[in-house]
Amino acid sequence: MVLRLGVALLFVLPLSGGDDNPTIFNHSDNSRFWAAGQINVIHQQHPSFPAKYTGENSLQPTREKATSRVLTLYTGIAVTKSAEILFDLESTGGRGLSDALGLAGFTNLDVVRNPSLGSKPYVARILFHAILNLDGEPVHADRNFLSLAAQKFDKRLEIYAGKLSLADLFDTNSVGTDSHLQFMNWTVDNNGAYDYAADTRGYTWGVVADYEHRRWAVRFAEALMPKVANGIDMDWNIRRARSENLEWQWQPALSPEHKTTIRVLSYLNHANMGSYPESIDAFLERRDVAPDIEAHRRQGRKKYGFGINGEQHLTDNLRMYSRAGWNEGRHESFAYTEVNSTAAVGADVQGNRWKRPADKLGIAAVTNGISGDHRRYLELGGHGFLLGDGALRYGRENIVELYYTAHVTHGISISADLQHIRNPGYNRDRGPVWVPGARLHLEF
Structure with missing residues (x-):
């Protein structure tokens, strides 16, 4: 019903020059205090699809539908012109298809990977921002949940410390990051091979230093890791x-009119991680009755990408945008998703040609893969925190996503979305599967 309503509204919205006010309520650029909020509701479903077998961590082959919701309250206070305190409360509810199991590139970025956590509000961010x-020239800055300053210099150092x-x-x-207005898939909005430090809700505690120098920037973060893969509790012993x-x-000056941005990322995680080769060897030598990554964890192991x-x-x-990522793939996927290599490309276009300039149409394709060790572990019947069909005939997980976001009025938008997934969970014995969806987004 939600899906049909969302698609129908896209066709009946009037042609308009577009009210591009991003929020329902206006916000001052001068007040020391700031409060805003958002509600994001995503409904998805899939028809039945072919599957030779189904395991404990599989995407279910029977027809499914699921709705998720995320509510966030953003607050902040400018203590001085250069120091701010930011505090956000969040609540998540609903669920994802198959409880977010069976796909490396899951279809809904808003879904919490542990549905047992419930919808009780929690602190999403509590940050000191300096x-x-x-030096340099002052530049305009939009106030948002990460910064209250309406103006910054183009040469500056920004520090974030706290929960983020x-x-x-x-x-x-700017094209593929935001599940509120853009794509919905985990590995389209983020680099699937970036196993970034986070609890199961996507947050951690840490310090970030971001140095901006006109056309280039460099940023560094030191952050906590969860105690276990996909865990909610963080390990505060930073020595291990x-x-x-x-x-x-x-940002190279390739064109005076059209911006180019390139970002190069590296990361190194230290945690109580399991080893795929050790899990495989223990099973083949009959020391374990089944491949079990959790039985072969060790403190201080390192994963890089x-x-x-x-x-x-x-x-x-x-x-347009593109992404590519790789991680070493010997140690277990720990915090984001079960991807060891990924490549994505996508584009979006504003609706000026059809007289709706505040609307956006986007399309993206991503291909995800896993290492030989990770593949062998799943072939033998092993389970990760997302994947485990009980067997595996390996193929890269290939996803195409198409969305249209319609701006209804200031701060309110609706979207229709369609995803096609080939080899769900890297398994050529399952799928393909189509996942249509609809989204309602409100910004206060």
């Missing part, structure tokens, strides 16, 4: 468990 303007999401600051781009993240950003992220504005209304 802006040290160093690394995905807010690393591996971002932590994450280092480094990103370099460059790299990513590249580019975006190009082709015209005033057309943009």
Whole structure:
């Protein structure tokens, strides 16, 4: 019903010049205090699809539907012109298809990977944010949940300390990052091979230093890791468990009219991680009755990876982006998803040609893969925190996503979305599957 209503509304909305006010209520650029909020509701479903077998962690082959919701209250206070305190409360509810199991590139970024946590509000972010303007020219800045300053210098150092999401600051781009208005798939909005430090809700505690110097920037983060894979509790012993993240950003002057941005990412995680080779050997030597990554965890193990992220504005209304990522794949997927290599490309276009300039149409494709060790572990019947069909005939998980977001009025938008997934969970014996969806988004 939600899906049919969303698609129908897209066709009956009037042609309009568009009210591009991003929020329902206006916000001052001068007040020391700031409060805003958002509600994001996503409904998805899939028809039955072919599957030779189904395991404990499989996407269910029978017809399914699921609805998720995320409510966030953003608050902040500017203590001085260069120091802010940011505090956000969040509540998640509903569920994802098959409880978010069976796909590396899951279809809904809003879904919490542990549905037993419930919908009780929790602290999403509590941050001290300092802006040290160093030199250069003042530039306009939009107030948002990460910064209250309406103006910054183009040479500056920004410090964040507290509870945050690394995905807010690393591996971002303007085309494929935001599940509120853009794509919905985990590995389209984020680099699937970036196993960034986070609890099961996507947050961690840490410190980020971001140095901006006109056309280039460099940022570094030190953050806590969860105690166990996909866990909610963080390990506060940083001598044995932590994450280092480094990103370099460059905006080459290729065109005076159309922006180009390139970001290169690396990370190193230390945690109580399991080893795929050890799990496989223990099973083949009959020391374990089944491959079990959890039985072969060891403190202080290291997992590293790299990513590249580019975006190009082709015209005033057309943009494209690409991502690629890789991680070493010997140690278990720990915090984000079960991907060891990924490549994505996508684009979006504003609706100027059809007289709805505040609307967006986007399309993206991503291919995800896993290492030989990870593949063998799943072939033998092993389970990760997301995947485990009981067997595996390996193929890369290939996903195409198409969305249309219609701006209804200031702060209110609706979207129709369609995803096609080939080899769900890297398994050629299952799928393909179509996942249509609809989204309602409100910004206060």
